[in-house]
Amino acid sequence: MNVTVFGTGYVGLVQAAVLAEAGHKVICIDIDENKIASLNKGQVPIYEPGLAPLVERNLSSRTLQFTTDAKTGVDHGEIIFIAVGTPPDEDGSADLRHVLTVARTIAEHMGESKIVVNKSTVPVGTADKVREAIKSELDKRGAGDLAFDVVSNPEFLKEGSAVADCMRPDRIIIGTDSKEAEEALRELYAPFNRNHEKIMAMDIKSAELAKYAANCMLATKISFMNEMAEIADRVGADIEQVRQGIGSDPRIGYHFIYAGIGYGGSCFPKDVKALITTAGKLDVTPEILASVEQRNERQKRYLLEKICAHFGDDLSGKTFALWGLAFKPNTDDMREAPSRVLMEQLWQRGARVQAFDPQAMEECQRIYGVRDGLQLCGTKESALAGADALIIATEWQQFKAIDVEAVTSGLKNPVIFDGRNLYDPKQLARSGIDYYCVGRPRIP
Numbered sequence: 001m002n003v004t005v006f007g008t009g010y011v012g013l014v015q016a017a018v019l020a021e022a023g024h025k026v027i028c029i030d031i032d033e034n035k036i037a038s039l040n041k042g043q044v045p046i047y048e049p050g051l052a053p054l055v056e057r058n059l060s061s062r063t064l065q066f067t068t069d070a071k072t073g074v075d076h077g078e079i080i081f082i083a084v085g086t087p088p089d090e091d092g093s094a095d096l097r098h099v100l101t102v103a104r105t106i107a108e109h110m111g112e113s114k115i116v117v118n119k120s121t122v123p124v125g126t127a128d129k130v131r132e133a134i135k136s137e138l139d140k141r142g143a144g145d146l147a148f149d150v151v152s153n154p155e156f157l158k159e160g161s162a163v164a165d166c167m168r169p170d171r172i173i174i175g176t177d178s179k180e181a182e183e184a185l186r187e188l189y190a191p192f193n194r195n196h197e198k199i200m201a202m203d204i205k206s207a208e209l210a211k212y213a214a215n216c217m218l219a220t221k222i223s224f225m226n227e228m229a230e231i232a233d234r235v236g237a238d239i240e241q242v243r244q245g246i247g248s249d250p251r252i253g254y255h256f257i258y259a260g261i262g263y264g265g266s267c268f269p270k271d272v273k274a275l276i277t278t279a280g281k282l283d284v285t286p287e288i289l290a291s292v293e294q295r296n297e298r299q300k301r302y303l304l305e306k307i308c309a310h311f312g313d314d315l316s317g318k319t320f321a322l323w324g325l326a327f328k329p330n331t332d333d334m335r336e337a338p339s340r341v342l343m344e345q346l347w348q349r350g351a352r353v354q355a356f357d358p359q360a361m362e363e364c365q366r367i368y369g370v371r372d373g374l375q376l377c378g379t380k381e382s383a384l385a386g387a388d389a390l391i392i393a394t395e396w397q398q399f400k401a402i403d404v405e406a407v408t409s410g411l412k413n414p415v416i417f418d419g420r421n422l423y424d425p426k427q428l429a430r431s432g433i434d435y436y437c438v439g440r441p442r443i444p
C-alpha cells in the first residue's frame with residue numbers, strides 16, 4: 001500500500017521503516033530540514049536498536065523516502081499517518097498544535113479520498129478536532145465534497161525496543177466508525193497480524209483513551225513500587241525481596257514493578273499530566289493520577305536525599321561520577337530523565353559531575369552545552385577518576401556486573417548511590433563499598 005507518515009521522530013520514523021520493510025511504499029514528511037537531509041543520506045538522528053539498517057535498506061530500495069514537501073507526501077499516501085509530537089501545554093493538557101497543523105496541511109493538498117490515521121497520543125475528542133480541521137480547510141478551498149476518514153491508531157512501542165515492538169506488536173488498536181477504513185488498516189497491518197489475534201477494532205474514543213490508560217497504569221505501577229520502597233527503607237525491609245514476593249502472584253506479575261528513581265521520558269510524565277487535566281475538565285477528581293505524579297517528583301529527588309545525608313547539604317568541592325543519562329537503557333532520549341534532576345540538584349549544591357552514558361552523551365551536550373560542573377567522559381571507568389562517589393541513574397546492561405577493582409581504585413571514596421538497585425548489597429559490603437540503593441537496607 002502507499003503510505004505517508006508525517007513526523008520522523010521515535011514513533012513516525014520507526015513505524016515508517018517497519019511498514020516499508022514489510023513491503024509497503026512509504027514517504028516520510030518532516031518540517032525539520034536538517035533531519036530530512038540526514039535521513040536522505042542514510043543517517044538516523046536517533047538511537048534505536050535495529051533502526052539504522054532498516055532505514056538504510058529501505059532507503060536504497062526506495063520503499064522508504066524522506067521529504068519536506070508535504071504535497072508529494074499527501075499525493076502519495078492512500079493512508080496518511082500523523083505521528084508528530086504532542087508536548088504538554090501550559091496547563092498540562094496535550095498541545096495539539098502540531099497535530100492540527102498536519103491535519104490542515106493534508107487538507108490543503110488533498111486531491112482524492114484519504115484515510116487520515118492519528119498515531120500521536122492525543123486526548124479523547126481529538127479525532128473530531130482533526131476531522132473539523134480537515135473539513136474546514138477543504139471547504140475553504142471549495143473542495144468540501146472530498147471524502148476522508150479519520151482513524152485513531154495509538155502507538156504502544158517502547159523506546160529502546162521500538163523496532164521489535166512494531167515488528168511484533170502486542171496489539172494494534174484501530175479506533176474508527178468506518179468499515180472501509182478498518183478494512184484498509186487491517187490490510188496495512190496484515191504482515192504483523194499473521195495469526196489474526198493482534199488487531200482490536202473499537203470506537204474512536206475508546207482507542208484514544210486506551211493509550212492514556214495504558215501509560216497511566218504503567219506509571220502507577222512504578223510509583224506504587226517507589227512508595228513501597230520508601231516504606232521498605234524506613235522499616236528495614238528489602239524491596240527486591242518484596243518485589244519477588246508479590247510478582248509471583250499472576251494477578252500482579254513481575255513486569256514493571258522495579259523500584260528506582262522515578263519514570264521519565266517523553267510519554268509517561270506528559271501523559272499522566274494530560275489525563276489529570278482531562279479529568280479535571282470533566283469534573284472528575286484524578287486522585288490516583290495526582291498521587292502517581294507527586295510520588296514520581298519526590299522519587300527523582302530521593303537519591304539526592306541519601307547523598308546529602310552522607311556528605312551534608314553543601315556539596316561544593318565534591319565530584320560525582322554519574323553512570324547513565326538516558327531516561328532508560330537502549331535509548332539516547334533524555335526528555336524528563338531523572339538524571340537531569342539529579343545533575344541539576346548536584347550543581348545547585350556546588351558539586352561537579354563526571355558523566356558517562358553509552359548513547360546519550362551527544363544529547364547531554366546538546367541540552368547543557370559546555371558548562372562548569374559537567375564533564376562528559378568517554379568510558380564508565382574514566383568517569384570514576386578521582387570522584388567522591390558513583391551515582392547510577394540508568395540501568396544499562398553494561399553497568400550490571402560490577403568491576404569492584406575499577407570502582408574502588410577509580411573513586412576517591414568507595415561509595416555508590418544506586419538509583420536502579422543493580423547490585424547485591426551484601427556483596428558490595430564485603431568488597432568494602434558503602435552502597436546506598438532504593439528500598440534496600442544499607443549494610444554498614
Ligand code: NAD
Pocket residue numbers: 006007008009010011012029030031032035083084085086098101102119120121122155156157158159266267
Ligand atoms: P518526536 O518529538 O520524537 O518527533 C516528532 C516529529 O514531528 C519531529 O521530527 C518534528 O520535527 C515533526 N513535526 C512537527 N510538526 C510537524 C509537521 N507539521 N509536519 C511534519 N512533521 C512535523 O515525537 P515522538 O516521540 O515520535 O512522539 C510522537 C507522538 O507519539 C507523541 O504524541 C507521543 O506522545 C506519541 N508516542 C511516543 C512514544 C515514544 O516512545 N516516543 C510512544 C508512543 C507514542
